[in-house]
Amino acid sequence: MHNILLTPGDGIGPEVMDATSRVLGWYQKNRKFEFQAEEALIGGTAFEKVGRSDPDDTIAKAKKADAILFGAVGGPQWDNLPFHQKPERGLLRLRKDLELFANLRPALCFDALKDASSLKPEIVSGLDILIVRELTGGVYFGEPKETTTLPDGQKRAVDTQVYTTSEIDRICRVAFDLARLRGKKLASAEKSNVMVTGVLWRQVVTEVAKDYPDVALTHILADNAAMQLVRNPKQFDVMVTDNLFGDVLSDEAAQLTGSIGMLPSASLGAKRADGKQWALYEPIHGSAPDIAGKGLANPIASILSLAMAFRYSFNRGEDALLLEKAVDTVLAEGFRTGDIMQKGMNQVGTAGMTDAILKALDKVAG
Ligand code: NAD
Numbered sequence: 093m094h095n096i097l098l099t100p101g102d103g104i105g106p107e108v109m110d111a112t113s114r115v116l117g118w119y120q121k122n123r124k125f126e127f128q129a130e131e132a133l134i135g136g137t138a139f140e141k142v143g144r145s146d147p148d149d150t151i152a153k154a155k156k157a158d159a160i161l162f163g164a165v166g167g168p169q170w171d172n173l174p175f176h177q178k179p180e181r182g183l184l185r186l187r188k189d190l191e192l193f194a195n196l197r198p199a200l201c202f203d204a205l206k207d208a209s210s211l212k213p214e215i216v217s218g219l220d221i222l223i224v225r226e227l228t229g230g231v232y233f234g235e236p237k238e239t240t241t242l243p244d245g246q247k248r249a250v251d252t253q254v255y256t257t258s259e260i261d262r263i264c265r266v267a268f269d270l271a272r273l274r275g276k277k278l279a280s281a282e283k284s285n286v287m288v289t290g291v292l293w294r295q296v297v298t299e300v301a302k303d304y305p306d307v308a309l310t311h312i313l314a315d316n317a318a319m320q321l322v323r324n325p326k327q328f329d330v331m332v333t334d335n336l337f338g339d340v341l342s343d344e345a346a347q348l349t350g351s352i353g354m355l356p357s358a359s360l361g362a363k364r365a366d367g368k369q370w371a372l373y374e375p376i377h378g379s380a381p382d383i384a385g386k387g388l389a390n391p392i393a394s395i396l397s398l399a400m401a402f403r404y405s406f407n408r409g410e411d412a413l414l415l416e417k418a419v420d421t422v423l424a425e426g427f428r429t430g431d432i433m434q435k436g437m438n439q440v441g442t443a444g445m446t447d448a449i450l451k452a453l454d455k456v457a458g
Contacts, residue, residue: 095111097157099150101135102179103379104389104442105163111446112161112398113416118450122457130157134186135165135179135379145170145177150180153368154186161398162186162374166441167381178378187227190370192359193259195225195338196400197376199325199345199355208432211322216348221328223345225265225338225449227359229259230289231378232335248429255289255334260296266360268304268362269331275329279310280282281337282318293334314341321345342376352377353390355432358382358398358404371405373397383430387441392397392427395449418432418452424450 096116100109119125122233128452132150139145142326145165156159165179175181186192201209209216233253243250264280271278280297284290294311301309312396314337321344333341346355353375361370373416375393383389403412427448440448 094125095156095158096127096129096229096401097132097153097160098129098131099160099162099182100131100137101156101163101165101182101379102167103381103384104377105135105165105379106203107384107387107389107442108375108391108394109163110160112394114446114450115395115398118453120386122453123412124225125406125408134182135160136167136170138182139173139177139179141442145179145182146181150182151185152191154190154372158187158368158371159401160372161394161401162372163376164377164379166379167384174277181212185331186358186372190361190372191228192361192370192372193226193228193341194263195227196219196270196358196360197223197225197338197342197345197355198222198357198400199342199349201349202354202420202423204411204420205349205354205432208351208434211348212326215325218241219325219348221325221345222270222330223342224263224270224330224332225342226255226259226263226332226334227338228335229255230335243359246344252285253334253340254335255292260293261300262362263334264297264300265303267330268300268307268353271307271330271379271415276307277310277329277331278304278307279303279312279317279328280332281312281314281331281333283314283337284311285313289334306452318344321348324363341364346376351390351432352393352394353429354396356393358400360404369405371401373401373405386428387443389442390431391442391446392429392449395419414453414456417456418449421456422448422450437456 099207100106206213206217232251234254239249282290282293284294314452355376359372399412402408426437
């Protein structure tokens with residue numbers, strides 16, 4: 093019996109979560125997937141209801157869950173709240189309290205969508221890369237982090253990039269393990285030419301590589317990685333990088349494949365005392381306030397996040413493949429939400445796309 097926490101959040105979050113719950117129901121009925129699901133408040137919606145975007149109750153439930161399925165947080169109505177009350181605070185606290193240090197961001201190009209990329213189809217066709225981003229260290233968390241006023245009246249802002257050996261070691265091991273399950277190629281991106289954290293990063297990854305002789309490791313400067321991603325992305329299999337570079341490079345990689353509404357992500361944490369591992373699964377897109385409440389959101393990113401949960405939290409790789417195949421099928425059949433609409437295709441909304449995926453599941457499960 094798997095214990096799942098659903099945190100729909102804000103904007104289109106509840107809409108894509110509803111779609112994902114329907115898919116969960118299909119697996120319960122047709123694939124003997126036994127689970128208990130519970131919902132909890134997070135983000136701006138939580139702030140409105142209980143005065144905090146990161147309620148303690150939600151964090152406590154998250155700690156007990158085998159997997160968290162997260163929608164999205166944020167919206168213009170909360171933009172002027174102080175930093176500690178903003179909707180994003182809910183997600184940041186989950187990442188911190190559950191030590192979700194490994195962010196897995198696949199960038200996969202579905203064949204039916206190769207023309208939707210801003211790059212030439214031959215460059216993105218068949219693309220399947222995985223970016224592993226360190227998520228709980230680096231410049232977003234390093235101290236000091238402050239703005240001071242200098243004697244001459246101008247402001248001075250400081251962020252601090254900091255990494256320890258153990259932080260680098262554990263993220264690199266996750267990346268090597270994943271590379272082993274895929275194409276056995278790992279690229280490590282840093283800026284060892286100008287940053288001491290980059291020098292340490294390169295030393296540690298080189299050391300860890302000795303435990304993975306079957307994986308080919310290459311080092312690449314992060315700025316070159318950004319260029320290579322648009323020049324020849326298929327040269328990469330798995331890429332590991334720090335929090336800041338990973339934020340930028342994984343968004344760049346996502347854009348290669350067409351739409352932000354298509355891509356899932358997983359954030360994995362430390363192993364718990366009971367042998368399980370905290371994990372949070374979420375679409376990479378935000379709360380899309382411009383289309384929220386209209387039934388237009390593409391649910392595929394959220395639904396593919398569930399596929400990642402099957403693979404990484406529930407040890408049900410076959411169920412993950414089934415779901416990915418169902419998505420492939422509906423795209424090949426011509427179903428499109430507005431964000432991925434192409435001429436001559438069949439435009440549907442969130443519910444229509446979900447219906448089509450459920451039908452395709454029936455078909456591919458045969
Ligand atoms: P966004 O991802 O919400 O939207 C960017 C554009 O993509 C919009 O035009 C939107 O309509 C479209 N889009 C996104 N997801 C879609 C989907 N599933 N189907 C169809 N179209 C989709 O990014 P943004 O506009 O920069 O941010 C909006 C809010 O979301 C902000 O408050 C931001 O802070 C927040 N945000 C949250 C997360 C998160 O919860 N993890 C991530 C990014 C942004």
